[in-house]
Amino acid sequence: MALVTLGINHRTAPVELRERIAFTPERMEEAFAELRVASGASEAAILSTCNRTELYLAGDDDCAPLVLRWLAGFHNLDAGELEEAVYVHRDADAVRHVMRVAAGLDSMVLGEPQIFGQLKDAYALARKYGASGSFLSRMFEQTFSVAKRVRTQTAIGENPVSVAYAAVSMAHHIFSDLSRNRALLIGAGKTIELVAQHLSEAGVKDFVVANRTLERAQSLAEAYGGKGIVLSEIPDYLADVDIIISSTASPLPILGKGAVERTLKKRKHRPYFMVDIAVPRDIEPEVASLADVYLYTVDDLRQVIEENIRSREGAAREAENLVTDGVQAFLNQLRALDAVSTLKQFRQRAETLRDAETEKALRALRNGGDPETVLRSLARGLTNKLLHEPSVQVRKATTEGRTEVTEWLRELHQLDTQEADAATTPEKL
Known part of the structure; x- marks a missing residue:
């Protein structure tokens, strides 16, 4: 079984390209239906976050070229636009990659925990x-096991250096005392939940959370x-907030330039600090051109x-060793499964030969054959048939x-090397 991982991430593509090939929840069912047909893969999975879009495929052949064409077509792009940004990993390298992703070793924030979920x-x-x-299924289960070991056996996740934490840290560059500021958080997923936690720890006491569903907000x-x-x-609520941080799965911008521009007139030059963590973006890029607005994207x-990850570099080396062990364990598991399949075929073939020779012997006995002669013939015939093809x-x-x-052959049958050599050496006269 061949394994292929194809994708783009924050290192290979800017946010403008990443948001164009992000998969929205509404199109996931359609994407799965098309992907397996277009690629010829028997199994597939799709990961789409603000920092990466990756496709994991298992099949009999290398399907990377077919997948690239499908990915471009699904998002109405020319394949040439993606080629320079796309990376492809195969087999053991693909397993290593997905384990590094799960452990947070391939994230913008080294060791960030959200990617695991x-x-x-x-x-x-x-x-x-x-x-x-x-x-x-086997690959993902092994991957999750490795990621959990990385979390429990290394210090890679001890210091809060997630995208959410970085966003809140940047707010200190605009506002010296965050306890005086009100925050609007757009979205109610795990990222925004982390943002709320970090803002609260930084002193922000006044929150507004906007979401598609009111109950979750x-x-x-x-x-x-x-x-x-x-x-x-x-x-x-725009006029009354100072900090706006957004992370939703909306395919279209939620906050436009016009709305912000109208609100700025009421604020009398009080600055806005905005961070758009979403891909595709929630805040129109043109908002950044407005005076008194400090708009940042995930990039x-x-x-x-990068300043915050230095403390995690030692732990990352330990994590890489755990990933290496995890990859080897998965490959060993696959080899063991392959051995089971081969041994099953080997046993079935031997049993078929045995049944054929047994039936032949029984017919001879029913026809009055001498039992000792029949038994010796059975043993000789079965031995010859079992050894013929291997020989x-x-x-x-x-x-x-x-x-x-x-x-x-010697190892399989525990043959003594000296006896085998003696059998091929001519006797001295």
Whole structure:
């Protein structure tokens, strides 16, 4: 079974390209249906976050070129636009890559924990749409096991250096005392939940959480003493907030330049600090051109993040060793499964030969044959049939110079090397 991982991430593509090939929840079922047909893969999974879009495929052949064309077509792009940004990993390298992703070793924020949950969600979606079979299931289960060991056995996750933490850290560059500022958080997912936590720890006491569903917005807001609203109510609160951080799965911008421009006239030059963590973006890029607005995207957080990850570099080396062990364990598991399949075929063939020779012997006995003669004939016939094909193949391999086959035969049957050498040495006269 061949494994292929194809994708783009924050290192290979800017946010403008990443948002164009992000998969929205509404199109996931359609994507799974098309992907397996277009690629010819028997199994598939799709991971789509603000920092990466990756496709994991298992099948009999290398399907990377087909997948690239499908990915471009699905998002109405020319394949040439993606080629320079796309990376492809195969087989053991693909397993290593997905384990590094799950452990946070390939993230913009080294060791960030959210990607682990996002990868679990991706696997759950693949199962929901019937796209994940036994191969990907084994790979993901091993991957999650490795990621958990990284979390529990290293210090890679001890210091808060997530995208959410970086966003809140940048707010200190604009406002010296965050306890005086009110925050509007757009979205109510795990990222925004982390943002709310870090803002609260930084002193922010006044929250408004806007979400598509009011119940989820209220639940998150109330945990931090705030107010939950629906997305359509955002314009009513814009003038009263100073910090806006957004992370939703909306395919279209939620906050436009016009709305911000109208609100700025009421604020009398009080600055806005905005961070758009979403891909596709929630805040129109043109908002950045307005006076008194400091708008940052997920890519702008890179410098803050790089300063924060240095404390995790030692732990990352330990994590890489755990990943290496995890990859080897998975490959060993696959080899063991392959051995089981081969041994099963070997046993079935031997049993077929046995049954044929047994039936032949029984017919001879029913016809009055001498039992001892029949029994000896049975043993001789079964031995010859069991050894004929292996003997032919060993002679052929030896003639071709593949002498290791003879060594494997000796090892398999525990043949004594000295006895084997003596059997081929002429007697002295």
